[in-house]
Amino acid sequence: AQSVAQPEDQVNVAEGNPLTVKCTYSVSGNPYLFWYVQYPNRGLQFLLKYITGDNLVKGSYGFEAEFNKSQTSFHLKKPSALVSDSALYFCAVRDNRGSTLGRLYFGRGTQLTVWP
Amino acid sequence: EAQVTQNPRYLITVTGKKLTVTCSQNMNHEYMSWYRQDPGLGLRQIYYSMNVEVTDKGDVPEGYKVSRKEKRNFPLILESPSPNQTSLYFCASSYSTGSFEKLFFGSGTQLSVL
Numbered sequence: 001a002q003s004v005a006q007p008e009d010q011v012n013v014a015e016g017n018p019l020t021v022k023c024t025y026s027v028s029g030n031p032y033l034f035w036y037v038q039y040p041n042r043g044l045q046f047l048l049k050y051i052t053g054d055n056l057v058k059g060s061y062g063f064e065a066e067f068n069k070s071q072t073s074f075h076l077k078k079p080s081a082l083v084s085d086s087a088l089y090f091c092a093v094r095d096n097r098g099s100t101l102g103r104l105y106f107g108r109g110t111q112l113t114v115w116p
Numbered sequence: 117e118a119q120v121t122q123n124p125r126y127l128i129t130v131t132g133k134k135l136t137v138t139c140s141q142n143m144n145h146e147y148m149s150w151y152r153q154d155p156g157l158g159l160r161q162i163y164y165s166m167n168v169e170v171t172d173k174g175d176v177p178e179g180y181k182v183s184r185k186e187k188r189n190f191p192l193i194l195e196s197p198s199p200n201q202t203s204l205y206f207c208a209s210s211y212s213t214g215s216f217e218k219l220f221f222g223s224g225t226q227l228s229v230l
Binding site for chain 2 (some may be wrong): 006008030032034036040041042043044045046049051090092094101102103104105106107108
């Protein structure tokens with residue numbers, strides 16, 4: 001079965017420091033991977049996705065993610081964190097098999113706190 | 117403005133009283149889906165729809181029904197709600213059914229079943 005794991009419930013980082021939010025996946029076939037962000041009392045917003053091609057994917061708000069096939073990871077990164085980046089981050093994988101094409105699997109989420 | 121609209125935003129009900137949470141998108145999206153968000157469990161998919169009159173189960177479909185009679189609407193129906201369905205619910209849509217498509221989410225419906 002397709003699945004996603006986010007090993008850290010919380011990540012704390014000082015403003016201006018680099019941040020990493022970890023995600024590992026388990027899929028059959030080629031992975032279609034996504035990162036979404038949820039601000040308090042809001043719905044989820046798309047940050048970036050990996051479909052194929054370059055292993056380093058750039059997304060919204062200065063975020064990027066590195067796809068590593070051998071480690072089955074898709075970690076979210078940002079070179080310099082902002083207090084406004086504090087939010088709940090979700091990694092997700094989309095099923096790409098014909099019979100279950102519409103299925104989407106989310107990780108449990110990682111709460112990122114950036115302190116001034 | 118392109119958006120996914122859910123109603124109501126908050127709902128408190130009692131066990132067994134049928135309810136419907138509406139979801140509508142104005143982007144002519146083919147794909148729509150429902151999720152519930154619970155602390156420590158992340159988002160879990162309830163049902164999804166690849167097109168009008170085409171719906172399929174996600175991870176946690178028990179106790180829920182959906183319908184897709186029109187492209188823009190995808191209501192979530194709880195025929196006999198129970199306390200374990202207390203949760204934050206999200207509707208989402210995407211332009212096509214391709215696995216590479218990003219989702220647009222509604223603002224959520226906080227449901228409490230007493």
